[in-house]
Amino acid sequence: MEISITLTNNYPKYIQIYEQIKKAIVTMNLSSHSKLPSKRTLAESLGVSVHTVKEAYEQLDAEGFIYSKERSGYFVAPFEFEWQQSNNTKPPSTSIETNFSKIDIDFHNGHIDTASFPFSSWRKLYNKHFQPENLINNTSQGEPSLRYEIANYVHRSRGVQCDPSQVFIYGGIQHQLQAICHFFGPTISAGIEEPGFKRARAIFTQNCLHTHHIAVDELGVTVPAKKINLLYTTPAHQFPLGMVMSAERRASLLKWALTENAYIIEDDYDSEYRFKGLPIPSLAKMDQLQRVIYFGTFSKTLIPTIRISYMILPITLVDAFSIFYKEQKTVVSKIDQLVLADFISQGLYDKHIAKMRTLYRKKQQAIISSIETHLSKKFQIIGEKSGLHIVLKLPNYLREDEAIEKASSVGVQIYPISTSYHHPSNQPMVMIGYGGLSFEQIEKGILRLKKIWCP
Amino acid sequence: MEISITLTNNYPKYIQIYEQIKKAIVTMNLSSHSKLPSKRTLAESLGVSVHTVKEAYEQLDAEGFIYSKERSGYFVAPFEFEWQQSNNTKPPSTSIETNFSKIDIDFHNGHIDTASFPFSSWRKLYNKHFQPENLINNTSQGEPSLRYEIANYVHRSRGVQCDPSQVFIYGGIQHQLQAICHFFGPTISAGIEEPGFKRARAIFTQNCLHTHHIAVDELGVTVPAKKINLLYTTPAHQFPLGMVMSAERRASLLKWALTENAYIIEDDYDSEYRFKGLPIPSLAKMDQLQRVIYFGTFSKTLIPTIRISYMILPITLVDAFSIFYKEQKTVVSKIDQLVLADFISQGLYDKHIAKMRTLYRKKQQAIISSIETHLSKKFQIIGEKSGLHIVLKLPNYLREDEAIEKASSVGVQIYPISTSYHHPSNQPMVMIGYGGLSFEQIEKGILRLKKIWCP
Numbered sequence: 001m002e003i004s005i006t007l008t009n010n011y012p013k014y015i016q017i018y019e020q021i022k023k024a025i026v027t028m029n030l031s032s033h034s035k036l037p038s039k040r041t042l043a044e045s046l047g048v049s050v051h052t053v054k055e056a057y058e059q060l061d062a063e064g065f066i067y068s069k070e071r072s073g074y075f076v077a078p079f080e081f082e083w084q085q086s087n088n089t090k091p092p093s094t095s096i097e098t099n100f101s102k103i104d105i106d107f108h109n110g111h112i113d114t115a116s117f118p119f120s121s122w123r124k125l126y127n128k129h130f131q132p133e134n135l136i137n138n139t140s141q142g143e144p145s146l147r148y149e150i151a152n153y154v155h156r157s158r159g160v161q162c163d164p165s166q167v168f169i170y171g172g173i174q175h176q177l178q179a180i181c182h183f184f185g186p187t188i189s190a191g192i193e194e195p196g197f198k199r200a201r202a203i204f205t206q207n208c209l210h211t212h213h214i215a216v217d218e219l220g221v222t223v224p225a226k227k228i229n230l231l232y233t234t235p236a237h238q239f240p241l242g243m244v245m246s247a248e249r250r251a252s253l254l255k256w257a258l259t260e261n262a263y264i265i266e267d268d269y270d271s272e273y274r275f276k277g278l279p280i281p282s283l284a285k286m287d288q289l290q291r292v293i294y295f296g297t298f299s300k301t302l303i304p305t306i307r308i309s310y311m312i313l314p315i316t317l318v319d320a321f322s323i324f325y326k327e328q329k330t331v332v333s334k335i336d337q338l339v340l341a342d343f344i345s346q347g348l349y350d351k352h353i354a355k356m357r358t359l360y361r362k363k364q365q366a367i368i369s370s371i372e373t374h375l376s377k378k379f380q381i382i383g384e385k386s387g388l389h390i391v392l393k394l395p396n397y398l399r400e401d402e403a404i405e406k407a408s409s410v411g412v413q414i415y416p417i418s419t420s421y422h423h424p425s426n427q428p429m430v431m432i433g434y435g436g437l438s439f440e441q442i443e444k445g446i447l448r449l450k451k452i453w454c455p
Numbered sequence: 456m457e458i459s460i461t462l463t464n465n466y467p468k469y470i471q472i473y474e475q476i477k478k479a480i481v482t483m484n485l486s487s488h489s490k491l492p493s494k495r496t497l498a499e500s501l502g503v504s505v506h507t508v509k510e511a512y513e514q515l516d517a518e519g520f521i522y523s524k525e526r527s528g529y530f531v532a533p534f535e536f537e538w539q540q541s542n543n544t545k546p547p548s549t550s551i552e553t554n555f556s557k558i559d560i561d562f563h564n565g566h567i568d569t570a571s572f573p574f575s576s577w578r579k580l581y582n583k584h585f586q587p588e589n590l591i592n593n594t595s596q597g598e599p600s601l602r603y604e605i606a607n608y609v610h611r612s613r614g615v616q617c618d619p620s621q622v623f624i625y626g627g628i629q630h631q632l633q634a635i636c637h638f639f640g641p642t643i644s645a646g647i648e649e650p651g652f653k654r655a656r657a658i659f660t661q662n663c664l665h666t667h668h669i670a671v672d673e674l675g676v677t678v679p680a681k682k683i684n685l686l687y688t689t690p691a692h693q694f695p696l697g698m699v700m701s702a703e704r705r706a707s708l709l710k711w712a713l714t715e716n717a718y719i720i721e722d723d724y725d726s727e728y729r730f731k732g733l734p735i736p737s738l739a740k741m742d743q744l745q746r747v748i749y750f751g752t753f754s755k756t757l758i759p760t761i762r763i764s765y766m767i768l769p770i771t772l773v774d775a776f777s778i779f780y781k782e783q784k785t786v787v788s789k790i791d792q793l794v795l796a797d798f799i800s801q802g803l804y805d806k807h808i809a810k811m812r813t814l815y816r817k818k819q820q821a822i823i824s825s826i827e828t829h830l831s832k833k834f835q836i837i838g839e840k841s842g843l844h845i846v847l848k849l850p851n852y853l854r855e856d857e858a859i860e861k862a863s864s865v866g867v868q869i870y871p872i873s874t875s876y877h878h879p880s881n882q883p884m885v886m887i888g889y890g891g892l893s894f895e896q897i898e899k900g901i902l903r904l905k906k907i908w909c910p
Contacts, residue, residue: 015611022614059611114587123582130578132569135758136891156470156514159477171626171762171786178633182661186641202782206637303590305789307626327657331626331786334760436591 003030003037005046013048017056025065025076036066036074105445106413109240109389110304111436113359117303121348122339129338138334140325142169142310145341150296150310153344158268159285160294162312168321171307171331173267173295174203177232180265180293180311181207183324188229193221195420197239197267200232213422220245223256231257231264235283236271240420240431242383242391244274250283257291263314267295272353274386275361289314298340300388300435301353306336360388360435363442367434370446376454389433391417398453400428410448458485458492460501468503472511480520480531491521491529560900561868564695564844565759566891568814572758576803577794584793593789595780597624597765600796605751605765608799613723614740615749617767623776626762626786628722628750629658632687635720635748635766636662638779643684648676650875652694652722655687668877675700678711686712686719690738691726695875695886697838697846699729705738712746718769722750727808729841730816744769753795755843755890756808761791815843815890818897822889825901831909844888846872853908855883865903 005020007013024030037045039053046053057074060066066074141147147167154160170176177200181190190204194213204211214224214231220243221233233253235245245253257264266283274280284294294312302308313321343349367390368381378395394403400416407414417429434442460475462468479485492500494508501508512529515521521529596602602619609615625631632655636645645659649668659666669679669686675698676688688708690700700708712719721738729735739749749767757763768776798804822845823836833850849858855871862869872884889897 018611108591111591114590117587117590119585119587123585126581126585127578130574130581132572132574135569135572135760136563136566138760138762156473172784174784175630175786186663199782199784206779208641305590305593307593307784307786307788324661327654329627329629329654329762331630331762333762333788333791336788336791 005042007046007048013046014052014055014059017042017046017048017053018059021056021060022065030076032076034076035072036076038073102411103408103413104411105437105441105448107389107415107432107434107445108413108436109415109431109433110299111433112300112304112388113356113363113435116352116356116359118348118352121346122343125339125342126335129335129342134334134338138330140328140330141322142167142330142332143334143337143341145345146337147310149341149344151312153349154282154284154294154296154312158271158282160282160289160312161285162289163315166289166312166315166318168311168313169330169332169337170309170311172299173269173297173309174199175331176295176309176311177203177265178207179325180230181209183321184230184263189227191224191226191228191231192422193233193238194422195240195417195425196232196422197234198420200267201422204232216241216243218243219249221249221253223249223252224260224262227260229262231262232267233264233283234267234269236268236274236280237383237385237387239267239269240383240389240391240417242385242387242389244280244385247280250280250286254283254287254291257287263291263293265293265295269295269297270300270387272301273357273360273388275357275364276385284312290316293317301356302340302343302349308332308336308340363434363437363439364390366439367432367442367446370443374446374450374454379453388435389431392430392432394428394430396428398428400430403428403430403453406452407449410452412445412448414449462501462503468501469507469510469514472497472501472503472508473514476511476515477520480515485531487531489531490527491531493528557866558863558868559866560892560896560903562844562870562887562889562900563868563891564870564886564888565754566888567755567759567843568811568818568890571807571811571814573803573807576801577798580794580797581790584790584797589789589793593785595783595785596777597622597785597787598789598792598796600800601792602765604796604799606767608804609737609739609749609751609767613726613737615737615744615767616740617744617749618770621744621767621770621773623766623768624785624787624792625764625766627754628724628752628764629654630786631750631764631766632658632720633662634780635685636664638772638776639685639718644682646679646681646683646686647877648688648693649877650695650872650880651687651877652689653875655722656877659687671696671698673698674704676704676708678704678707679715679717682715684717686717687722688719688738689722689724691723691729691735692838692840692842694722694724695838695844695846695872697840697842697844699735699840702735705735705741709738709742709746712742718746718748720748720750724750724752725755725842727756728812728815728843730812730819731840739767745771748772756811757795757798757804763787763791763795818889818892818894819845821894822887822897822901825898829901829905829909834908843890844886847885847887849883849885851883853883855885858883858885858908861907862904865907867900867903869904 003021003024005017007016039050039057043050043053061068065077067077068074146169147164150167151162151164181203189210189212191212191214192201192204193216212226212228215222216238220235220238224231235250237244253264264283268282284292297309368384371379371381380393381390382393383391400418404414404416415431417431418425458476458479460472462471494505498505498508516523520532522532523529601624602622605622606617606619636658644665644667646667646669647656647659648671667681667683670677671693675690675693679686690705708719719738723737739747752764823839826834826836835848836845837848838846855873859869859871870886872886873880
């Protein structure tokens, strides 16, 4: 019996040995019950350690391709089926994709101040909840303790009165919007702000929904004139333009929804960070959840990479929704949910938000003052009452793509507003987030923009 | 100025004070700029601590309902809009839903042996990866390091040759099946095994897809006779009946898919636990991913409550799929992904599976021997070659619902097979999982079933 084995340096030698012997077995080049060379013999002939051959043999044994007899060695297992072999024997490429980039100042609107996170508190809670009893029995709607804490939180912070039974936990707002779309069915027509959140628009598109693009003015989204069953809106801080929906407009929208029998999805994605004036009550509070589906997230207030969001359904929809999704499993880790519930109930969440509100307010003041100092008056800031990003209207001589490209050439990443539009806009604007940057980076970034934008 | 505040014991007093003052403000019962009682005065009149009032005032201040003047106290902030007030002032109910049940032996097929999990290794990795740099920048397809480890794992364990670029991370198989459905569009027709996995069927239903129910025989799912674009199947361990798809049937299915230009979703949900005979190669291995979309999960091999699954797309679909979902964010925690990648790369995953395979084999032997010893020959075990559950065919005198109800009356939970059927079946069967139970519980559970089933 002969086995021809060729080793390269691309990936572990024991896997190569294992693979080549397995191939010889399944292609019938090694016949059933024939004896394999001893570990020592094969190791010597291949110039590898006996341990390497041992690992390969054990893997083959574990998978049933070979079997061992005490004091006799290893033998090929009986193997009848003619495998359909592919010629492609390429192992997975060993290079891990990386994203090399020269950007060192990233004004990303989704970034947060990561260093300020209470790491040790979270880790302590994680270790507390990572226990045998929490490794089984996920609930589909979300852990009761977390839903209870969320119901209390939206009550004290946004005036939304709801029962934990109305709270549903998801892995991000796209995921819950998807759940809503299927629940309402494929024949509804949807509305989205123009400009609006492109990731929400993508969900409507994936669902092949008939979608209307509803203009926004300085008071927020306008009242839809066309028949719409479901309107997605961002009243607290319009995405991306940043205006706060006026109280009058809120009342008009609620009236519209009631009259038209429509539902409003209120995405309250960063209402925690309001820096000027009184907090504006949520639509869900004014409506007391008859026509409003309230969306909240922990991405801005906690950690965007732990994917937890929630929605609060009008009580009249809860039963039908639960029945519709009775076979659904959650996508959110139970451990993370329990940790978060505990984090909120211990007061750590409110404390963290209060701290971050102050920090982000200062960062916002810094970026505004930096822009006002260094850029000319032709650059106009909008959307600065709230949230973690501002919008910069560009002067006529600077196109949006040009502005972004120039910024990139000096290591600064800023973001287009045009991608938030369904129909092209002729006002060049860019989005500048500041949550994740230090005060020094903010100043440095704006100075670099000055250099290439204001020659 | 008068404020009437009534306190109950239902929820924190400071929230009650905060709420009632806020209500008085927004309903104009407290006029703008009027002075609030001092903390001490209000505390005394309500019989609470000064600290409680302080908390309420601070919350009102933080939300902008009142403001403070140094050395003068708190005042009502100007407030112009007539809020649409609801009469419903019920706070969230404080009772957390709980599921009281007398079941103490639960033969759930999704349960695992939680005590055997390497807790300290996982916790150590979690603490290592829970760092500032991992709190931002989720990738939508999944972390490269995890996709790399998965590509290697499916290669060494299931012979599936793929590149990490073909691996997509999701929060459970329903979630990835959903992604596939939208990608293929609303006009395709889908096929699912009969009986089959009801949670997969639910996704087809939610998508309003035209769905065919394809009979299974003793060799696995039969080759579809009708035009189907997408067939969902569980070859390694048919769910729920448990047969292993024969090599011939696999070849026929692949041939069918190639001829019909159809895609096969191979859900390999518990192929790691095969107890008898040689491992049967995955469809994806035989096919080398031309027509097969391979589904894998960590629910059975690691932890079901940390929701991580993956799918491997044929290389020809990768680009189109990525473009279709270019605006999509992941639902899976980046931290968990990094922890899992490290867990696999350190060899802990393979070691854990090997350990669990031995343990579950013993548990399966225990339950089979227990059934054979205690129940009469009229109870027939099927599907015992693989996986974490067996199916018990019931004798004619015992209906499925009756068997389950009787079991429940003695604290034993077993599960119906009928819910896996689209069309009613006349063979009474129940599903018995054993992964989560101790050897003692298994024996005790079967003895209790003997008592009420075999009088």
